[in-house]
Amino acid sequence: MFKHKYLFLLIVGLVGLVSCEDFLDRPPLDAIGNESYWYTSSDLERYVLQFYPEFPNHSGYVMAREDNGSDNLTVSGADPVMSGARTIRTGNWRSEWSNIRSINFFFDNYSKVEGGFETYKHFLGEAHFFKAWFYFGLLKRYGDIPWYTNTLEPNSELLMKPKDPRTVVADSILVHLDKAIEYLDARSDAGNTRINKEAALAFKTRVALYEGTWQKYHAGTPFGTTGAQPNKYLQACIDAAEELIDGSYTKGVYSTGNPNEDYYFLFGMENMSSVNEVLMYRVANASEGLGNNVQAFTTARTGGMAVTWSLVTSYLGKEGQPFDYLGLSGEMKGNDFLTEIAQNCDPRLQATVWMPGDLRAANTGNVFDKPYIDRGGEELCPSGFQVKKFSNPDSPQAGLFGSGGARDSETGYILFRYAEVLLNYAEAKFELEGVVEYDVLNLMRSRVGMPDFEVHSQNTDPNRVDYGYQIADELYEIRRERRVELALEGHRIDDYRRWAAHALFQGERPLGYPFDESEFPNLSPALNENGLIDYFAGQLPNGYLFRENRDYLDNIPQDELTLNPNLEQNPGW
């Protein structure tokens, strides 16, 4: 019947309504779901790109400031770690783990990519590198930490897991670095603004040396490592360094035959792409909003930075012999003192600290006349040893402090340079085998026109530093060479920690140069018994009070221990 025909149609329509289950699948239209990602190698590349900005930067200040917190450099306030002033932190450490989460997310997903391994090998290598990079940061800060392979979800049991021993963490980092080294393109393909095989090798020497020496020198302290195998790591450092040194890689020590300039110019360059020594660096570009204040803080202001007497006096005389700085300070003060050491010491000193008469800005002809010990705030250099390293008189920004602190300098930021690898190698080689790699060390000596590396008796060093334990004269000199060559490049804090060398500064105050009141008639800084500026006399009456049973590692924030009772607080906290 005709009525039923229409009813039938209606029922068919109704069934039609019911049957389309896909109707409710409404993926986002202007956002990409995780399941639609990870198809091509460029998906992997775009993902790892997010981590590049995590690398350090000259940013607001200068790389030199990264040595603040060591015996190389100070700013106006005493470092809380060195002075034992830290307290237990409240809150959580979630933000410190966000990069770990992000990189683990890569490893959870990358294998979905369609297309040959060759197409994404390099990006996978970058991811391995970043995982190592982020975990190395946590390892240095906390020691034992939980190692996570995969992305965690809320309420996962793994959130409650106890810390993994640092050996596990360090071994895992090295595994990732081995993968990175295997997969990454060589610098000749990737360039030195991108993670490359050479940079990964260099990083491996850094990590392995750190771990090997940490395990060795902290043995028997609260930071001693259960199942320590320092030699294994030292060997890993040597292996990686030898691979780089002996292999056919793009590397070298930057030398144009101008011993007075090469070392200095290296750090103030803008374009480091063709410098073989720079294995990897960060490019600046002011018009892209990626400028920095390097020239402002080295050629116009100071950022409050002051090189310490301790660093200056570790430079040898230009004949390769220890230099009696203290003796000189009895005879000469102020600019005279600076001029004298500039002439008579390792040229790397003059490349690191401003000396009277140095050209600061070619465009204005501005010349350094005396340190800013009488200035204030961001222009103050209380020690008299004003940071020169990273300056570039030829930069158009030299001598300027941009309007409102605009970041107009375009000085590159070196992340890895070959000289560090050489020094890592030399140190590991001696630590493990007792061998001094003279040829390697001389590469850096000869660049600055210094005599060949030589081992002196520590006892003849008028500026002898105390590591708190006995070391061989050879190692003493190797460590000195490292301190000088890598001065203000951000390695010194790591170095004293892995060497367990708080004795270097314990009970002492960072000192400045011999003050000449005729140069600053209206200034009367605190001076020590030798007439050296003693800027921290008030702040640190008893010198640094590093708590050696506590301060080598940071504390885990309180809330985290409550949330995860299986986490153990670090020693001494």
Add this chain to the structure above:
Amino acid sequence: MIMRLLFALIFLTLMQVSASTYSQNTRLSLKLENAGFTELFSRIKQQSEFTFVYNVDDVERLGNISCEFQESTVEQILDQCLKSTGMTYEVRDKVVVLAPRETLAINKRPVDTGQPQVRTISGTVTDTGGQPLPGVSVVVKGTTAGTVTDANGEFSLRIPIDAESLQFSFVGMRTEEVAVEDRTTFSIVMEEETFGIEEVVAVGYGTQKKLNVTGAIDVITNVFLENRQASTVSQLLQGQSSGMTFSVDNFGFQPGAEMNIDIRGIGSLNGGEPYILIDGIPGDMNRLNPEDIESISVLKDAAASAIFGARAPYGVVLITTKSGQTDKKISITYSGSITHATPAQLPRMLDSYTHARVLNEAGENGRVGTIYTNGTVDRIIAFQEGNIDYIRQFTVPDATHFETIPANSRNWISYGDANANYDWFDEFYGSALNHKQNLTVEGGSKSTTYYFSAGFLGQEGVLNYGTDNYNRINVMGKLKTAITDWWDFTYQPRFMKSTRVYPNMDRQGTYDLIFHQIARTMPMTPKYNGYGNYSIQSLMSIPVLEDAGTNTTEVTENWHSFSTALNPAKGWEVNADFAYRAEDYFRSDVGLTIYEQLVDKSLRALGTTDPSNIRQRHHSNNYWTTNVYSTYNFNIKDRHNFGILAGAQLEQNIYRELDARKNDLIVEEVLSLQTALGEPVVIEDLSHWATQGYFSRLTYNYDEKYLFEANIRRDGTSRFQKGNRWGTFPSFSVGWIISKENFWSPMEDMINLFKLRGSWGSLGNQNVSPYQDLNLIPLQTSPLNWIFSYGQTRPIGYTGTPSLVSPHLTWETATTKNLGINTAFLGNRLQADFDWFERVTTDMIGPSEAQPGVLGASLPQANNSTLRTRGWELVMRWNHNVNRDFSYFANLNLYDSKSVVTKYLNPTGTLSTWYEGREQGEIWGYTAYDLYRSQEEVDAYLASVDLTRLWDDGPWLSGDVKYEDINSDGYVDNGSNTLDDHGDLSIIGNSTPHYQFGFSAGFNFKGFDFSMLWKGTLKRDLAFSSNIDENMFWGFTVWNRSSVFPEHLDYYRDKEGDKYSGLYEGEANINLDAYWPRPYLHTRENNKNRFPSTRYLQSGAYARLQNVQLGYNFSDKLLNQLHLSRLRVYVSAENLVTFHKLPVKGIDPVAIGGSWGTGKTYGADRLVSLGLIVTL
């Protein structure tokens, strides 16, 4: 409805009465097997022109018949079929009227002639509108003697001498009983039965007899929607139904304002609004023309709204639009009104001299010091005195205006140190003339009805400067046609176009900044510079409103809905509909540069307006939905009444937006992206969602005495992932009409109705933002902070890590319980309904429990909080038709509810967020009874109580607020600001409106009608913060944001005044007994007196006369002469008066908000209008 239909049928047919022989000449053949009488009638109708008129109930009771006829007359057929049914019929031309035998019989044959004691009476029956009512049954009470009224509503009847009373009854009308006494003529007015057994209310997917409803449903008829001037439906609903809370956003009652509505309190801390359906299709009530609305059902409990499942946890508003009526000749109605709008309550500014002196005094109270130098004050005085010569010495030689003087060779003093004298409220606010026009064409034939309407609303804001208006065009059509008697179609197009234009404040703020700036402009601020051109302040001035560009929003909405209903068998109906909405939204924000004329007559661009800019946003928002559902109603043994409904719904919405902007428009005449030179910035926004739902309802009642209803809905939504996207939501309700029990009969005359209701239901809330449970890769289209090649630019395009998702994220669930009583007294004149309810929203989205930080990401919110709302509603209605000429009514609704958070993750118990047990609106504050009235009092108090933890930014002085150390620990402080340690804080009040009421009353007298509607809140507390933007309340804040009104002048003064400082000169200035504390002009100083405290806690209670209307309907006599069927003129006023207790009269208690502080928003205008309705 049924009544109207009958009326129309009978009336129209009988108009052409002639002694027709049609019935005798028409021969019919038909065969029925076990079919209902309705089937019989429709078969007869198919073969003839006969129309049947009957009471459905009467006919349904007859059951089924089988019969066969060949070439028979209608009489033959009916005689046989109605035999022994107790029914009889009467054929009047082509109309067959069926009625119970006792009703019709007497008219055919005289009553028993053996009874001599009879006499004849006659009379007319009309409805309240004076229209004659044909077909009314008139029965002598206690007998079977009776008749029905004829086409003119007239009757005549022979009755026994001893008859006591007559009963007049008619479907849909309240039965009238009239004593006979010795009258011979009767004039009866019958009222529509508002609570009659036949009254139906709209429920989800259908209608129900109101009496059988078991959920909490309220019906709003169009009485208070028609002929009103408020622009949107949401504004019109205020006060009309209990349980509804209204609020405005920061833009207050701006032209075209839409109000936010909560039904029965807040549903969730994450927001939740009622679900609005227009003729069964979800829509926006504010886009409707109020004149097109027939009625509104408000479904308040889960039992009533459960059929809508996850859309409707927080109540449903069902709007039914008007339709044409069958067999009604075309009727054309024009209605129009013009409205005069003025601001309802404006504050008054001080004159400039007083303002200067009191500000100086306040400044000198603290660290700010004197504000206005003696020189400035002297100029202010001179200007007020008209001493222009005095001012001339400070200004340029060719100055023509003297409200300001040059500050230097370039700039005019444009601000506080000028010497004008304005009340800027007066200056900026004026009035507006608005109008509204509406044209309706409606009618219908037997098979087709139509309703077409077009409306225009033009609303201007009341500001004197700048463009601020709202216009709306509504066009609607509804065409319903019956293809056969069991199948009909309805097509309903609806079009809306609204345009809102207001001054572009975007570069400094939004629309409400206008009101902030008016309030803070000082009386001495000049309107004109020395040359008579408008003065410009950077913040706001006339040129900023007039010439700095406008924002225009145009919304065009097109609805097409198509529905069909089939009636394949008795009691069975199948419905299907499809509706599509195309919404086009266009917004154009234009910022133009304005120029200031300097002292040297050069022009300077105002910095905040330079460069000019344009932003164009365009989006389409397209939606469709389709419903297919079927109902089957049947009964067993006449007493077991069943109704079954089952159906399915699909919805889909697609949203696409492009948003582009550029700077530097080339010319002001052509405003487009194409004619702007700046860098383009383009943003796209795309989204879509879909839902799918199946629903079913079972209703059962036993003899309409015991009622039961169950609903279930299963809903799926695209907002959740597979596996989590489906939810099932049940509800149950029961009712017992006790007044139908036999034992009730003694009370029946007194208490006509007594009904108990109870319901329980659980509903989900799918209204969460989508994709919270999806791993979305954040795609960064911004450049990376890294450069891969020296000298090159930053690469663009990299991805980030997905945020943590909530894989377990699910619906919030609102479980509602409702207990209700419906009663009616005194012949249904008085009705009283009471409802108690509880709604518990569980799985409410709140902060998650902390997780170890190694997780490395912020936690998504979780379904872990609970909110409980409990409340009650009371509705009382009184209706009385005193006689044909006079009737009156009064309705009251009263409502209260309280929402308490019963579960919330706040381990420290901090008072700065929700905690378990926190009531919505709770105000924590200090206790303060008084000010220090002397310095000795201060010193004595400070000797025993330490106030430094509370405020330690200077000395405490006399006139400051004396905070009590209620916990007697020697300190006044907030402890650790937690529930366990809250120091001297305590709960001092509650800002949620409580005891909200609506009251309406009115009367009809002859042609006049009068009605009024009040709305208010009986209890509400308001605490005003120390924010500098609270200048409307406190008067004094910082000097350039103080708005001191006469209400603020009762402030503490303990020094003598002089010509330059103090309210009064000399000792008269001293006012130690002040209400307001000592004023300062520094925020940190004022702060000490503005901690929330009992002393300055204000009552936000109010009562507002929402609408009052007086109209006159011209009499039929005149109408007949004019060939009109209706002519009404009326005066109507909105917001005529508002009673409230706030100390500052200019604050609208309904529009408290405003992002710039209390009172700084568009308050409700007072609208007085004159209107006319003509129906052809």
